[in-house]
Amino acid sequence: MSVVSELRELKSSPKGGGDGKAAFWFLLPWFIGLFAITAGPLVASLFLSFTDYNLLQAPSFIGVENFVRMFTDERLLKSLGVTFLYVIVSVPLQLAFALALAIFLDRGVRGLSFYRSVFYLPSLIGGSVAIAVLWRVVFGTEGLVNQFLAFFGIAGKGWISSPDTAIWTLILLNVWAFGAPMVIFLAGLRQVPASLYEAAQIDGAGKWRQFRSVTLPMLSPIIFFNLVLQIIHAFQSFTQAFVVSGGTGGPADSTMLFSLYLYQRGFRNFDMGYASALAWLLVLIIGAFTAINFWASKYWVFYDD
């Protein structure tokens, strides 16, 4: 059961009552956390998004001004464009790689666990500062990529210092971390009953047909789960853009992912009111993407229960 399918089935779970007292004590830390660390700040940020607040003076209520300001904030619009490009390109590519390699690995390859580790490792370290630093060097003017290109007589360029390629290095970094969804796909592939493949073979289905008519439908809930989570995840990418651009989002704001812009507004300029409004914009965007995903899932996700 994934988070996604749990949410789908929440309606149908049985009603309860009875262990109230014990439940209260077991849930006490979680309750405090929910109210003090999560829900409280959530409400507070909604309030702050309608104020002008710089941490020093008390917040002053300015109505929807922060939200109106967004429409004329060119850096924000640029940042949104960069972020959409990043999410819409890197997530499907990442999942495609993950699925392809999972299927490749699933069919009884020797040394499966070794390969799985090799492909999984990047997803564990891909979000670290160290790898972002490495990326900066690999795609720098004198970096590894250009050294290889020079070997073939191709003149490279500063992939990270030119505005039209910088974001693509970050997209590549996110695709590079395809190991986590790959492992989830592998686990999912093992749940597909072998009898389905046998039946398909008896019906004369080739490899491709088996993939289209058995593997894909059976795996579609997991593809959906990965898609929803990776999109949410990608919208929040921060470290890589921060380190690669030295905290600026440059060159020419071309790596200004949304969270980096929010960080700059909130924690560099201490424009806490506007930063809160931006945070809510992010929630709305992620919410919209997730809602569209759930709506679209009716047409392509196959639940056999």
Next chain:
Amino acid sequence: MTETSVILNAPTRATRTPAGSAREVRRRIGPVVKHIVLILVGLIMLYPVLWMVVSSLRPNDAIFGDPSLILKTFDIDNYVNGWNALTYPFGKYLINSMIIVLGCIVGNLVSCSLAAYAFARLNFKSKRWWFGAMLVTIMLPIHVIIVPQYIMFSQIGWVNTYLPLIVPKLLATDAFFVFLMVQFIRGIPRELDEAARIDGAGHARIFFQIIMPLMVPALGTTTIFTFIWTWNDFFSQLIYLTKPEMATASLAVRQFVDAQSATDWGAVFGMSIVSLLPVFLVFLFGQRFLLQGIATTGGK
């Protein structure tokens, strides 16, 4: 549960239909091609990381001229230089990271398991509602609460302490792990609880003496994921820790590249590798738990 299905699937899915020599050839060559492709993909993926390891052992002026993985000299100067390049020896930052990681692990293990037991085993009013709220918090972006959280923690004087990073974990805010443990506890036979209850055990005893010991794999998964995520964390550390003596390994590595002029790349590579080493070791020894965790939460 997955292990058995693998064993059952493997032989049936490999094509054993004898039909013509062309297919026979393909059957023999197929695996070889497959291995070549897999090795190539793996090599391309890990090449930059391997190159970083090799380059960290090269003299500084040789790093940018050499894309190969061949090491002509073995030079640990970079590590010595890097270790001492910042305000404090690098070990200090590693210890700081470790303190935060340990605090977060303890916090997650205790608070998430308590909450998970309640969600998995107890009946209480509006349980569905609370459970739904918990699931939603998994998907909530941190940014939407970080601003008020920062304001709150700075007003009680917690900035430049590790409390803003650890205390939330003691309050089960990493709902992902609550969910993971709920899934796991649901798989433990209820008969065990009921037998204990007949013997007069209350929920506290059932939790500590029956559920906890059986939950070790889920606790292992939680420990390892918490370790890796906290160790790699950058955003919240960047926000809450501004004093050099509080800096973590992530923040320290970033300091290297911040001083943009004449960066000592050998030293940067050395310390980058040092900062990745704990994650790598945890991955190596905890892989079983990682994969198990993914299998329990990732599947439908």
